[in-house]
Amino acid sequence: MTSEETNQACWLDGAGQPFTIRGAAIPTAADNEVVIRTHAVAMNPVDAIRQKIGMAIPEGGYPWVIGADGAGVVHALGSHVKGLQVGDRVIAMGDEFGTHQPSHGSFQRYFCTSARYIGKIPNDIKLADAVVLPLCLSTAAGALFEKEGMGLSWPRLSDADAHGKQKDLHNRDVVVVWGGSSVVGLCAIQMLVLAGYCVIATASKHNHDLVRGAGAQAVFDYKEDGCVEEVCNWVEERHLSCAGVLASVIDQTGRSVEQCGQVAKRLQGRKFVGTTLARGLMPLPDLGEEIKTSACLGIVQDDLLEYIWKEWMPQALEKGELKCLPRPEIVGRGLVSVNEACEIMGKGVSGSKLVVTDIRATKAIECSTARAANVVPRL
Numbered sequence: 144m145t146s147e148e149t150n151q152a153c154w155l156d157g158a159g160q161p162f163t164i165r166g167a168a169i170p171t172a173a174d175n176e177v178v179i180r181t182h183a184v185a186m187n188p189v190d191a192i193r194q195k196i197g198m199a200i201p202e203g204g205y206p207w208v209i210g211a212d213g214a215g216v217v218h219a220l221g222s223h224v225k226g227l228q229v230g231d232r233v234i235a236m237g238d239e240f241g242t243h244q245p246s247h248g249s250f251q252r253y254f255c256t257s258a259r260y261i262g263k264i265p266n267d268i269k270l271a272d273a274v275v276l277p278l279c280l281s282t283a284a285g286a287l288f289e290k291e292g293m294g295l296s297w298p299r300l301s302d303a304d305a306h307g308k309q310k311d312l313h314n315r316d317v318v319v320v321w322g323g324s325s326v327v328g329l330c331a332i333q334m335l336v337l338a339g340y341c342v343i344a345t346a347s348k349h350n351h352d353l354v355r356g357a358g359a360q361a362v363f364d365y366k367e368d369g370c371v372e373e374v375c376n377w378v379e380e381r382h383l384s385c386a387g388v389l390a391s392v393i394d395q396t397g398r399s400v401e402q403c404g405q406v407a408k409r410l411q412g413r414k415f416v417g418t419t420l421a422r423g424l425m426p427l428p429d430l431g432e433e434i435k436t437s438a439c440l441g442i443v444q445d446d447l448l449e450y451i452w453k454e455w456m457p458q459a460l461e462k463g464e465l466k467c468l469p470r471p472e473i474v475g476r477g478l479v480s481v482n483e484a485c486e487i488m489g490k491g492v493s494g495s496k497l498v499v500t501d502i503r504a505t506k507a508i509e510c511s512t513a514r515a516a517n518v519v520p521r522l
């Protein structure tokens with residue numbers, strides 16, 4: 144066996160333990176699965192929590208491999224997989240959370256996942272750029288478009304009409320994205336614009352250009368007193384109707400979701416606050432009888448899953464209508480850098496996605512500098 148044919152994984156041996164890099168079998172693809180040869184992985188807030196407290200790691204499961212975001216090349220395909228070939232450049236979502244198999248965590252040189260969570264990417268998009276998308280794009284889509292979520296209109300392609308109408312706000316309903324600089328928020332804004340909505344968002348001041356760049360018409364600083372008032376005034380001055388509010392980020396005090404409730408309550412239109420709380424795992428906030436709320440768990444609705452991953456996302460990337468936002472912040476090269484990336488993730492990020500690239504590299508390189516640490520990770 145050549146060194147190319149061995150697998151190495153970031154193993155967790157217990158809650159609060161660092162990742163240890165050790166050998167692992169190269170996974171075998173079941174009928175509807177694909178094995179990816181990993182090039183880059185990205186961090187999510189939940190990774191830091193799971194590494195620290197062992198959340199959602201099955202009883203007696205250690206040693207375990209976590210990781211949701213991965214990008215690489217198709218290495219092997221199950222016999223029922225259609226539309227993919229060995230060698231395709233793809234982004235993929237590791238599904239070990241659901242399948243309870245460590246071979247399905249992305250923090251390894253080869254990982255396996257359901258063919259449903261894999262999308263091809265154009266040749267001119269770097270794997271290390273595209274890896275910012277998988278889990279957060281799915282989460283945003285699940286929260287916004289599933290029937291059990293906010294049930295909003297789905298994003299379209301080449302919607303010149305939607306772009307044209309950006310100027311003409313009068314025919315468009317507003318969606319408010321609270322936490323627009325989060326990765327989920329940036330994915331949500333882009334998809335909502337392509338679905339034809341007028342999007343306004345909140346973020347810290349230093350992220351306003353980033354959020355506008357994703358397509359938000361206006362951005363407000365949620366740290367300022369009177370933010371709810373300003374958001375509502377903006378919508379009312381334009382005589383617009385609200386189609387819903389997305390709480391992309393729920394802070395630990397619950398203030399962000401309360402503010403979303405205040406916006407939904409005051410604005411004319413649909414009284415709906417969608418959240419990124421994990422459906423079935425976390426209680427929904429009570430915002431009063433008038434306001435409906437929802438949670439999500441990536442995308443579970445089959446037709447939406449197929450549409451977003453197989454149809455819309457690859458073409459939207461190809462046409463430049465979906466951008467890989469935010470730009471990745473490369474923490475280092477090689478699996479050896481996953482520990483540092485997870486540690487930084489645990490302190491929180493601002494308008495940024497932490498990425499480890501060149502997963503096959505055996506030596507780490509200089510890591511990124513100290514970061515703003517004012518955000519506490521949450522599921």
Ligand SMILES: NC(=O)c1ccc[n+]([C@@H]2O[C@H](COP(=O)([O-])OP(=O)(O)OC[C@H]3O[C@@H](n4cnc5c(N)ncnc54)[C@H](OP(=O)(O)O)[C@@H]3O)[C@@H](O)[C@H]2O)c1
Nearest residue numbers: 322324325326327347394419420421440441493494521522
């Ligand atoms: N249910 C699921 O299946 C699922 C899946 C994935 C993620 N999630 C959850 O979705 C949320 C977003 O994930 P992510 O990866 O996109 O997070 P992220 O990028 O790590 O979030 C960081 C951003 O949160 C913003 N933020 C912090 N506190 C805020 C507040 N009180 N109001 C508004 N914005 C605030 C910060 O904005 P500024 O720096 O601009 O202040 C920062 O840019 C997380 O809670 C995550 O756990 C759920």
